[in-house]
Amino acid sequence: MKYRSGFIAIVGRPNAGKSTLLNAILKEKVAITTPKPQTTRNNISGILTTEDTQYVFVDTPGIHKPKHELGRTLNKNAYTAISEADVNFWVVDATQPYGSGDEFMLEKMKSAHIPVFLILNKIDLLEKEKLLKVLARWQERMEFAEIFPISALTNDNIEHLLEITRSYLSEGPKFFPDDMISDHGLSFQIAEIIREKVLYKTNEEVPHSVAVVVENMEETDKKVYLQAVIVVERISQKAILIGKQAAMIRAIRLAAQKELKEKLHKKIELELYVRVEKNWRNREGKLQQLGYSEKFDE
Numbered sequence: 232m233k234y235r236s237g238f239i240a241i242v243g244r245p246n247a248g249k250s251t252l253l254n255a256i257l258k259e260k261v262a263i264t265t266p267k268p269q270t271t272r273n274n275i276s277g278i279l280t281t282e283d284t285q286y287v288f289v290d291t292p293g294i295h296k297p298k299h300e301l302g303r304t305l306n307k308n309a310y311t312a313i314s315e316a317d318v319n320f321w322v323v324d325a326t327q328p329y330g331s332g333d334e335f336m337l338e339k340m341k342s343a344h345i346p347v348f349l350i351l352n353k354i355d356l357l358e359k360e361k362l363l364k365v366l367a368r369w370q371e372r373m374e375f376a377e378i379f380p381i382s383a384l385t386n387d388n389i390e391h392l393l394e395i396t397r398s399y400l401s402e403g404p405k406f407f408p409d410d411m412i413s414d415h416g417l418s419f420q421i422a423e424i425i426r427e428k429v430l431y432k433t434n435e436e437v438p439h440s441v442a443v444v445v446e447n448m449e450e451t452d453k454k455v456y457l458q459a460v461i462v463v464e465r466i467s468q469k470a471i472l473i474g475k476q477a478a479m480i481r482a483i484r485l486a487a488q489k490e491l492k493e494k495l496h497k498k499i500e501l502e503l504y505v506r507v508e509k510n511w512r513n514r515e516g517k518l519q520q521l522g523y524s525e526k527f528d529e
């Protein structure tokens with residue numbers, strides 16, 4: 232069998248399940264998932280290399296109406312991704328009604344002229360009857376290359392999805408080495424894990440105006456020493472993050488340490504700091520400095 236390879240952009244509204252799908256495909260955690268919308272900020276690519284195919288996935292941030300500079304950068308990245316891919320996965324939460332956000336996506340998808348797979352996700356939450364109705368309605372909206380009802384959470388129909396995706400990719404060599412699952416450096420992945428803990432632990436109190444930067448990393452045979460900074464926009468957010476008698480920051484640190492230990496198979500010593508940077512989302516230089524660049528890959 233000839234080798235095939237190609238790029239697949241994963242797009243869809245916030246919370247549709249894009250990151251969960253990517254994780255299910257890669258069977259390892261590369262993109263973070265939380266129940267809050269817009270947690271994905273970068274075009275995190277995951278790479279799946281099998282005996283006959285290399286799939287390079289580009290996970291895009293949820294497309295939404297931009298309110299500030301960060302929002303605009305996110306949207307631009309998503310559009311670039313869908314017009315340059317070999318296949319687009321449009322992930323839709325099948326339990327949610329069709330809305331203006333979908334209409335917006337539909338236009339973008341049509342104008343990209345790339346085969347679109349409609350991925351109706353979260354079917355574990357739907358009755359069959361209801362699913363058939365949802366399917367029928369989507370079919371009327373545009374000519375999809377394929378329609379896949381799946382559950383990213385329970386791994387339902389993922390293998391089949393990959394098989395069919397392969398048939399849309401061209402013959403060609405691997406773009407990346409076999410053992411590479413993400414083109415992001417380790418410090419980025421570590422920062423994402425810490426940011427996920429911040430979002431989980433603080434509930435709605437600390438909004439998405441939070442960034443994490445790993446400033447120092449030293450590794451010995453048995454241990455990894457890490458220093459990371461959590462950047463927030465307001466002093467009030469810093470207070471929440473630190474918490475009463477530093478209980479919150481401690482909880483975040485312990486949760487991050489636990490996951491990092493499992494990921495790196497070494498003891499972790501993590502030091503966390505919180506810094507206030509007023510209005511960082513609106514300063515372009517700052518965005519680049521924090522790793523949210525406009526380029527497709529870093």
Ligand SMILES: Nc1nc2c(ncn2[C@@H]2O[C@H](COP(=O)(O)OP(=O)(O)OP(=O)(O)O)[C@@H](O)[C@H]2O)c(=O)[nH]1
Binds near residue numbers: 249263264353355
């Ligand atoms: N029941 C069910 N829940 C799912 C499924 N897929 C994802 N979810 C949940 O939906 C929520 C959002 O999933 P994410 O993967 O973070 O969504 P996303 O599209 O990457 O979101 P953004 O990063 O905001 O763009 C999480 O709570 C997931 O556990 C599914 O197939 N079934």
